[in-house]
Every structure is written in C-alpha cells, then in structure tokens.
Amino acid sequence: MNILIYNEFFHEQDPNERAHAVYPNGMHNAIADFLREDQELHVRTVTLANVEEITEDVLKQTDVIIWWGHCCHDDVPDAVAERVQEAVLNGMGAIFLHSAHKSKPFMRLMGTSCSLTWRESDDMERIWVTAPYHPIAAGLDRCFEIPADETYGEPFGIPTPDETVFIGWFTGGEVFRSGCTWQRGWGRVFYFQPGHETYPIFFDPNVQTVIRNAVRWASPVRRTADCMDCPCLPKAHKGTL
Amino acid sequence: MNILIYNEFFHEQDPNERAHAVYPNGMHNAIADFLREDQELHVRTVTLANVEEITEDVLKQTDVIIWWGHCCHDDVPDAVAERVQEAVLNGMGAIFLHSAHKSKPFMRLMGTSCSLTWRESDDMERIWVTAPYHPIAAGLDRCFEIPADETYGEPFGIPTPDETVFIGWFTGGEVFRSGCTWQRGWGRVFYFQPGHETYPIFFDPNVQTVIRNAVRWASPVRRTADCMDCPCLPKAHKGTL
Amino acid sequence: MNILIYNEFFHEQDPNERAHAVYPNGMHNAIADFLREDQELHVRTVTLANVEEITEDVLKQTDVIIWWGHCCHDDVPDAVAERVQEAVLNGMGAIFLHSAHKSKPFMRLMGTSCSLTWRESDDMERIWVTAPYHPIAAGLDRCFEIPADETYGEPFGIPTPDETVFIGWFTGGEVFRSGCTWQRGWGRVFYFQPGHETYPIFFDPNVQTVIRNAVRWASPVRRTADCMDCPCLPKAHKGTL
Amino acid sequence: MNILIYNEFFHEQDPNERAHAVYPNGMHNAIADFLREDQELHVRTVTLANVEEITEDVLKQTDVIIWWGHCCHDDVPDAVAERVQEAVLNGMGAIFLHSAHKSKPFMRLMGTSCSLTWRESDDMERIWVTAPYHPIAAGLDRCFEIPADETYGEPFGIPTPDETVFIGWFTGGEVFRSGCTWQRGWGRVFYFQPGHETYPIFFDPNVQTVIRNAVRWASPVRRTADCMDCPCLPKAHKGTL
Numbered sequence: 001m002n003i004l005i006y007n008e009f010f011h012e013q014d015p016n017e018r019a020h021a022v023y024p025n026g027m028h029n030a031i032a033d034f035l036r037e038d039q040e041l042h043v044r045t046v047t048l049a050n051v052e053e054i055t056e057d058v059l060k061q062t063d064v065i066i067w068w069g070h071c072c073h074d075d076v077p078d079a080v081a082e083r084v085q086e087a088v089l090n091g092m093g094a095i096f097l098h099s100a101h102k103s104k105p106f107m108r109l110m111g112t113s114c115s116l117t118w119r120e121s122d123d124m125e126r127i128w129v130t131a132p133y134h135p136i137a138a139g140l141d142r143c144f145e146i147p148a149d150e151t152y153g154e155p156f157g158i159p160t161p162d163e164t165v166f167i168g169w170f171t172g173g174e175v176f177r178s179g180c181t182w183q184r185g186w187g188r189v190f191y192f193q194p195g196h197e198t199y200p201i202f203f204d205p206n207v208q209t210v211i212r213n214a215v216r217w218a219s220p221v222r223r224t225a226d227c228m229d230c231p232c233l234p235k236a237h238k239g240t241l
Numbered sequence: 242m243n244i245l246i247y248n249e250f251f252h253e254q255d256p257n258e259r260a261h262a263v264y265p266n267g268m269h270n271a272i273a274d275f276l277r278e279d280q281e282l283h284v285r286t287v288t289l290a291n292v293e294e295i296t297e298d299v300l301k302q303t304d305v306i307i308w309w310g311h312c313c314h315d316d317v318p319d320a321v322a323e324r325v326q327e328a329v330l331n332g333m334g335a336i337f338l339h340s341a342h343k344s345k346p347f348m349r350l351m352g353t354s355c356s357l358t359w360r361e362s363d364d365m366e367r368i369w370v371t372a373p374y375h376p377i378a379a380g381l382d383r384c385f386e387i388p389a390d391e392t393y394g395e396p397f398g399i400p401t402p403d404e405t406v407f408i409g410w411f412t413g414g415e416v417f418r419s420g421c422t423w424q425r426g427w428g429r430v431f432y433f434q435p436g437h438e439t440y441p442i443f444f445d446p447n448v449q450t451v452i453r454n455a456v457r458w459a460s461p462v463r464r465t466a467d468c469m470d471c472p473c474l475p476k477a478h479k480g481t482l
Numbered sequence: 483m484n485i486l487i488y489n490e491f492f493h494e495q496d497p498n499e500r501a502h503a504v505y506p507n508g509m510h511n512a513i514a515d516f517l518r519e520d521q522e523l524h525v526r527t528v529t530l531a532n533v534e535e536i537t538e539d540v541l542k543q544t545d546v547i548i549w550w551g552h553c554c555h556d557d558v559p560d561a562v563a564e565r566v567q568e569a570v571l572n573g574m575g576a577i578f579l580h581s582a583h584k585s586k587p588f589m590r591l592m593g594t595s596c597s598l599t600w601r602e603s604d605d606m607e608r609i610w611v612t613a614p615y616h617p618i619a620a621g622l623d624r625c626f627e628i629p630a631d632e633t634y635g636e637p638f639g640i641p642t643p644d645e646t647v648f649i650g651w652f653t654g655g656e657v658f659r660s661g662c663t664w665q666r667g668w669g670r671v672f673y674f675q676p677g678h679e680t681y682p683i684f685f686d687p688n689v690q691t692v693i694r695n696a697v698r699w700a701s702p703v704r705r706t707a708d709c710m711d712c713p714c715l716p717k718a719h720k721g722t723l
Numbered sequence: 724m725n726i727l728i729y730n731e732f733f734h735e736q737d738p739n740e741r742a743h744a745v746y747p748n749g750m751h752n753a754i755a756d757f758l759r760e761d762q763e764l765h766v767r768t769v770t771l772a773n774v775e776e777i778t779e780d781v782l783k784q785t786d787v788i789i790w791w792g793h794c795c796h797d798d799v800p801d802a803v804a805e806r807v808q809e810a811v812l813n814g815m816g817a818i819f820l821h822s823a824h825k826s827k828p829f830m831r832l833m834g835t836s837c838s839l840t841w842r843e844s845d846d847m848e849r850i851w852v853t854a855p856y857h858p859i860a861a862g863l864d865r866c867f868e869i870p871a872d873e874t875y876g877e878p879f880g881i882p883t884p885d886e887t888v889f890i891g892w893f894t895g896g897e898v899f900r901s902g903c904t905w906q907r908g909w910g911r912v913f914y915f916q917p918g919h920e921t922y923p924i925f926f927d928p929n930v931q932t933v934i935r936n937a938v939r940w941a942s943p944v945r946r947t948a949d950c951m952d953c954p955c956l957p958k959a960h961k962g963t964l
Contacts, residue, residue, distance in 0.1 A: 222855070382723065413958040477895065
C-alpha cells in the first residue's frame with residue numbers, strides 16, 4: 001500500500017514557533033514514522049515546497065493520501081487540488097487532518113463551506129466513539145483524551161456525513177463532529193479533527209490508532225480510470241464499468 | 242392541527258418524588274399548556290391509565306404525537322405501540338422526548354437498540370445547534386443551556402439520523418446527539434433528549450421553542466391510508482398512491 | 483417569492499435546431515410562463531448573454547434559482563458559479579434541470595463527477611415516485627410518462643442523495659435516479675432529470691407540477707449572511723447564528 | 724467464517740409447484756452449494772421445520788445469516804425473529820433475499836412497512852450497478868440480466884438506504900431498488916431483490932457473485948456482547964465498549 005502524506009510544513013520551520021519545538025522535522029515525518037512501523041505501508045511525504053510532485057501519475061499509484069494544511073491553503077495550486085479531487089473520485093482514499101477542513105481538496109470534495117468556530121485556549125478534548133462498530137474505531141475505548149488541543153466548535157459546515165465516528169467534547173464548552181466519513185465517487189474520505197501544530201498530538205497512541213485504522217479503511221477496493229467521463233452508450237449496454 | 246401528548250404520568254403522582262413537586266399536574270399538562278398558546282393547535286393528552294384511548298381512529302385524526310415514557314414502557318400494550326408505529330408510517334408525525342428512547346413505538350420505528358449511557362448527577366447541559374438551517378432550530382441561538390439534566394452519553398444505538406439538529410455537551414464530560422430526525426414511511430420522527438422528570442425542563446423557553454418547531458415540522462404533508470399494503474398491480478400501473 | 487431562471491439559451495436560437503421549433507422563446511420562458519400562473523411567484527430570467535446579471539445582490543434577493551445548461555457550461559464564468567454556490571450555502575434554494583448535472587454550480591455543490599451515461603434515441607421515460615411522502619411528489623400518481631426524452635443511465639456520479647424522490651425507467655433499458663435532493667449548507671438542492679431541449683417536456687403538466695412543488699420545497703426557511711466565515715469565539719459563546 | 728442459511732422450504736416440497744422442479748433440494752441447498760466452493764466458508768442450513776435451531780448460541784457463532792421466506796413469515800416465532808434482530812445489532816451480518824422483505828427479522832430491523840408492488844408475469848429484469856465502487860458490486864459489469872423474475876415495483880417502504888448498490892429495470896415497466904445496504908447497530912444488512920422460487924435465479928453466476936460479495940461485506944469487523952444494555956456510568960468513563 002502506497003501512502004502519500006502532504007503537509008504544508010510552514011509553522012514547524014519557524015524557530016520561534018511552538019510547532020518547531022514539537023515537530024522539528026515536521027508533522028509529515030511524525031505521521032510517516034508511526035505508519036512506517038507497518039511493513040505493508042510504503043510511505044512518501046511531500047510539502048508545499050515540492051507540492052508539484054503530486055502529479056497525476058503519483059496519485060494513480062497512491063492508495064491513500066493524508067493532508068495537513070492551515071495557513072498556506074491558497075498556495076496550493078488549483079491544478080493540484082483538482083488532481084487530488086479527481087484521484088479520490090477515481091478511488092484513492094483521502095484523510096484530512098485538523099485545519100485541512102479548509103484545504104482546497106477537502107472543500108472541493110464537500111462542496112460546502114466547511115466552516116466551524118475555533119479558539120486557541122489549551123482546552124482538553126475528550127473524543128467519544130459514536131460508531132463503535134466502525135473499522136476506524138477498532139482498538140479504542142469508549143473515549144480518549146487529548147490533553148490540549150485547539151478547540152473546534154459546531155456548526156461544522158459539511159454535508160451530512162455517511163457516518164459520524166467520533167464526537168469531541170472540549171473543557172471550554174464546545175462539541176464537534178471530530179471524525180466523519182463520506183463516500184465521494186469511488187473513493188473514501190475521512191476527516192479527523194485533532195492535530196493542531198503546537199501540540200504533540202501525532203505522538204498520541206490513540207490518534208495513531210485512528211490514523212492507522214483510517215488508512216486501512218480508506219484504501220481502495222476498486223478504482224476506475226476516469227470517473228469524469230460521460231459515455232454515450234447503446235441500449236442496455238453491459239460493458240465493464 | 243391535532244396534537245396528542247402521551248405521558249405515562251407515573252413519577253409525578255408519587256408525593257415523595259421530586260417529579261411531583263416540579264410537575265404536580267404531570268409533564269403532559271406542562272407541555273399541553275405551552276402548546277395551547279398557539280390557537281391553531283388542538284391538544285389532547287393521554288396517560289398510561291387510559292392508554293387504550295390511543296385508538297386507530299384517534300391516531301388517524303392526530304397530526305403529531307408527543308411521547309414521554311420511562312419506567313412503564315413495558316406496560317404500554319404491544320397493540321398500542323403497533324398502532325402508533327403504523328400511524329407514523331401512514332404519515333403522522335412523532336416526537337419522542339428524553340427517556341422515550343426506550344419506548345416501544347420509538348424502538349419499533351428505529352429497529353435498533355436505542356441504548357445509551359446515563360447518569361443522574363445534576364450536570365448542566367449545553368445544547369449546540371448543528372443544523373442551523375433546520376426548521377426545528379428556528380429562533381435559537383448557537384447554543385442554549387439546561388441548568389440541570391440527567392446525563393445521556395454516546396454511543397446512542399440509533400440508525401444514522403437523516404439530520405442531527407442538536408448535539409449536547411454535559412459538564413460531567415459526555416456528549417450526546419440530543420436532537421435527531423428520521424423519515425419513517427410517510428411520517429417524520431424527531432427525538433429530543435432533554436426532559437428528565439425531576440427538573441423543570443419543559444418550562445424552559447428554548448425547550449418550548451424546540452417542541453413548538455418540531456410540532457410544525459413533523460406535521461404531515463401527505464398521508465396514506467394503509468402503507469402496509471403490498472398490492473399486486475398490472476404493468477406500469479399509474480394509479481394514485 | 484423571487485425565482486431566478488437561468489438558461490444558456492443556445493440551442494433554441496438556432497433556426498435549424500429542433501429546439502428552435504419546440505421553444506422559440508427559449509426554455510426559460512416556457513418555465514417562467516407556467517410559474518407565473520402562481521401570483522405569489524415573482525419570476526426573472528437570465529441567459530448566457532447576460533449571465534453577469536447574476537450578481538451577489540440579485541442572488542441575495544432570490545429565493546430559488548432554476549438552472550438549465552448544456553453545451554455552454556464552460557462559458558459561465560467561474561465567479562458566477564462561485565456566487566451561485568455560496569448563495570445556496572447561505573440558504574437560497576436551487577433546482578438543476580436535465581443536462582445541468584454537468585453545470586459548474588451543480589458540480590461545485592456536489593463535489594463529485596456528476597457523470598452518467600446517455601443516448602438520444604427517443605426513448606419513452608416512465609418516472610416512478612419512490613418517496614411518495616415528499617412535498618415534491620405532491621399531486622402525482624404512482625408514475626408518469628415522458629413520451630420521448632434523452633436517455634440518462636446509471637451510474638450517476640453524485641453523493642448519496644438525502645432523498646431519491648423519483649427513479650426513471652426508459653424503454654431502451656436504462657434506469658436513472660431522476661429526482662434527488664441534498665441539503666448543502668443552509669440551502670436545499672433538487673436535481674430533476676427530464677428536460678432535453680428537443681422535446682416539449684416543460685409543457686408537460688406532471689413536469690410542471692414537479693417544478694412548482696420543488697420551488698416551494700427549496701424556498702429558504704432561514705438564511706445566513708456569510709456561511710463561509712470561520713469565527714474565533716469565546717468559550718461556549720451563545721451568540722446568534 | 725460461519726454462514727447460516729434460513730429458508731422456509733415450503734414451495735419446493737410441493738411436487739405440484741414449479742419451485743419443486745427448479746429446486747428439488749430447496750433454495751437453501753442451492754445457495755449453500757455455491758458458497759461451499761469457498762473453503763473459508765462453513766455453511767449450515769436451517770428450515771422452518773427446525774427453525775428453533777436458530778438459538779442465541781448458534782447466532783453468536785454465526786458471522787452472516789442469509790434469509791429466504793415468503794408465505795410462512797408468520798410461522799417464524801417472534802422469539803426467533805427477536806434473536807436474529809439482536810444478533811445483527813450485536814454485529815452479525817444479515818442478507819435478506821427477495822420476499823424476505825416482509826420477513827419478521829427484516830421488518831424489525833427496518834422499522835417500516837417494507838411494502839412494495841409486485842406481479843408474476845415472467846418479466847426480464849436488468850439489474851444496474853448504481854454504486855460501482857461498492858464491494859458487493861465487485862466483478863460485475865454495468866448491468867446483468869435475470870431472464871425471468873417476479874416483478875417488484877416502487878415505492879419500496881424502507882428507510883433511506885445507506886447505499887443503493889443496484890436498481891432493477893423490468894420489461895413490464897417497473898423499477899426497483901434491488902440492492903440496498905443499512906448499518907443496524909454493530910451489524911450490516913443487505914437486501915437483494917432477485918430470487919423468486921419458480922426461477923433458477925440462485926444458479927445464475929451474477930447472482931452468486933453478488934451473494935458471495937455480500938457475505939464478505941457483511942461479515943463483522945467487531946461484535947459486542949449485548950448492545951441492548953443501557954449502562955449507568957461514572958463521569959467521562961473510559962472503559963472498553
């Protein structure tokens with residue numbers, strides 16, 4: 001299985017940022033490190049500096065893309081966002097983390113505002129499993145805690161999820177649909193809310209379990225070559241899909 | 242519009258119960274009182290003592306039923322539960338309050354366990370609007386608070402709701418999908434979690450707004466005479482539904 | 483209620499096209515004519531020639547937009563498509579007819595390929611009501627027939643609809659989800675498949691009933707000023723939505 | 724994997740019935756035969772005569788149950804239907820075939836009328852894949868044909884499916900959502916419409932592919948011991964689910 005991790009890698013390169021202290025090598029490498037413990041996963045990373053490496057060919061060979069972005073959403077070229085969207089529609093899985101709710105590929109796939117409310121106040125977040133049967137929740141207890149996280153609050157401007165796997169509770173008083181799935185075309189999409197750059201959230205064992213589970217779940221069963229095609233077909237045509 | 246309120250009316254009749262002090266005339270009358278302020282609503286109440294008044298004829302004339310039950314679920318005859326279920330499938334609206342999540346009609350309509358976790362510890366509940374566009378949320382702010390409520394926690398054993406209108410946050414640390422809608426047959430179903438018998442929750446203006454909105458929303462657009470029928474029809478039969 | 487009808491008005495202006503004979507004044511005027519029979523509806527039309535009239539201000543005053551496009555999808559400026567998408571997310575209703583499945587605003591709202599298969603072979607289409615309780619199906623029989631229509635076939639590359647109101651059956655052997663609804667942000671979206679430019683489909687009484695019903699159903703209950711906003715809010719902020 | 728096939732085995736035992744000629748050993752054995760070609764599947768069958776063999780213990784060891792019933796629905800004891808329902812809610816997969824739409828376990832899991840229209844007129848059915856990405860559709864072409872089948876027509880009185888995998892087209896003019904999935908509790912449910920007792924449908928390679936795929940898809944990822952339980956839990960209790 002081929003996993004591609006995109007991280008804009010901005011906050012972590014600024015030596016004056018808390019993110020630099022927490023993730024000196026970037027969040028993409030923190031995620032890649034724990035995924036690589038699984039020998040079946042071949043993990044590649046890409047950052048904004050080389051975002052054009054996300055070519056159509058690379059995406060065709062990618063089973064699941066993981067996306068982290070925040071303040072550089074606009075710097076991702078539209079053509080790259082469109083390629084990622086189409087690759088998902090053709091069957092590639094996609095996992096969007098935290099502030100990627102406003103990334104171009106996620107917004108294109110949702111079609112909605114993807115808005116929410118937020119606050120940085122070191123709230124503790126308790127994440128509840130609302131779909132205990134879901135493969136993404138395998139190995140988790142009823143709830144798990146993130147000692148400190150950026151607070152995200154409802155309403156979250158998304159289409160009704162196919163399944164709401166997690167709902168988060170924040171000490172400051174908010175709730176948030178922290179884990180949501182959608183089928184989009186032939187591909188599976190998972191949004192997971194934890195993961196602010198200033199906290200060591202991607203070192204958390206429960207968060208790693210979720211991402212590992214999500215990678216397996218989002219991995220394509222079947223792919224298509226070009227789902228954008230609108231073929232003119234003879235009557236009751238039985239050709240292959 | 243004809244509204245029928247069912248309340249088992251058990252806790253409130255026990256002079257040693259807190260419920261007696263809060264609702265001396267029963268929760269059904271508390272709800273009926275504020276609904277009757279709307280001149281367009283004709284409100285009737287029924288309790289466990291006369292539950293057999295919920296006849297097929299009465300249900301046919303009922304636009305929306307409101308149901309509160311808790312420790313007497315099993316005393317509701319199966320035939321009554323079946324009549325309510327079929328009336329909903331034929332188009333009647335239904336609003337299930339609080340502990341009615343384990344009532345016979347609700348469980349029949351959902352087909353699932355309707356289980357949850359719970360605790361009586363005077364938690365404050367803050368209810369967030371997650372579907373601000375929904376008619377049931379009209380007139381509400383971003384969130385409203387119930388000063389003290391029984392705590393309900395996830396996972397809630399329901400089919401994925403058509404829409405999750407509210408999610409509740411409890412001081413004790415839980416979250417709950419506190420307002421959910423489902424289309425069932427020709428009828429609309431709304432579950433609303435607040436309403437424990439020992440708190441004056443049905444006197445709360447926001448709770449009253451929700452129930453008033455839900456009554457309007459659940460009121461049938463169209464009804465059918467017998468949705469259980471499986472007719473044998475000629476080819477491409479265009480008859481009326 | 484303010485209704486805005488967009489039609490690219492291309493085929494109908496070509497005197498050699500069958501569309502010219504069927505709709506000499508354009509499909510937008512055919513639709514406007516029957517909607518104007520309802521005195522409560524104020525109907526305005528716009529074509530590709532003056533598509534820039536679809537301004538933010540106009541959209542703010544529009545309750546429901548109706549969209550017909552086919553071979554000029556690409557000529558609609560991205561900025562117009564984005565304005566329409568955002569207006570829907572802010573609460574405006576939208577009805578997409580026939581080949582508008584590949585229009586920019588619809589594709590943006592869906593986030594998917596919106597692909598399908600097609601054929602022009604004068605198939606008769608029989609449209610079945612699959613959600614008889616739905617307001618959009620009010621006044622219809624079990625099914626109704628379009629004597630000749632372009633054939634559209636599955637798979638239709640859309641997100642799972644909130645409700646599938648109609649499924650079409652074609653003499654040539656295809657099926658199609660011909661009437662689908664989605665909530666997107668604060669707005670309601672309806673896709674309706676009949677309406678090829680070479681057939682007098684918009685003069686059909688059943689088609690007119692569907693569009694009239696859909697206009698009522700899609701009309702906003704509540705709107706928001708700017709759903710794209712992601713506000714930073716203090717703890718448990720109760721402000722208005 | 725343990726598969727349990729229930730078939731009422733009524734029509735096939737009557738020497739004057741067409742079903743006897745097509746399935747002299749019963750449909751359950753026809754289905755068991757092709758499933759047993761997969762060495763990983765341990766297949767057991769049960770008929771109405773020994774329906775009480777469907778005990779709680781047997782269900783706990785069953786990964787997926789397959790159910791065929793028609794004119795003997797009422798003879799299945801309520802206790803058996805309840806056991807099957809609860810086993811699904813606890814995680815067992817369930818596949819309901821053809822006229823099992825009115826079986827007790829299916830109706831309990833759906834909560835709706837499960838009604839439809841029908842006709843026996845030897846219609847050919849063409850089944851279209853509407854969710855080509857779905858594991859249940861793996862290995863199928865765009866559509867496949869059942870040379871003769873009982874006709875089922877919409878509206879089908881079910882809750883909106885999580886996914887509509889197939890839609891059927893009948894020569895007589897009807898359409899039907901012929902393959903539908905629902906998550907119910909911890910279990911997965913699939914309804915598949917073909918399979919009238921008088922046609923050799925369970926010998927059809929495409930039908931066998933669908934059932935084989937569905938068995939894999941419905942097989943539980945995780946199970947729970949007793950999803951009906953409503954535990955009283957301390958604040959933010961993190962115990963295992």
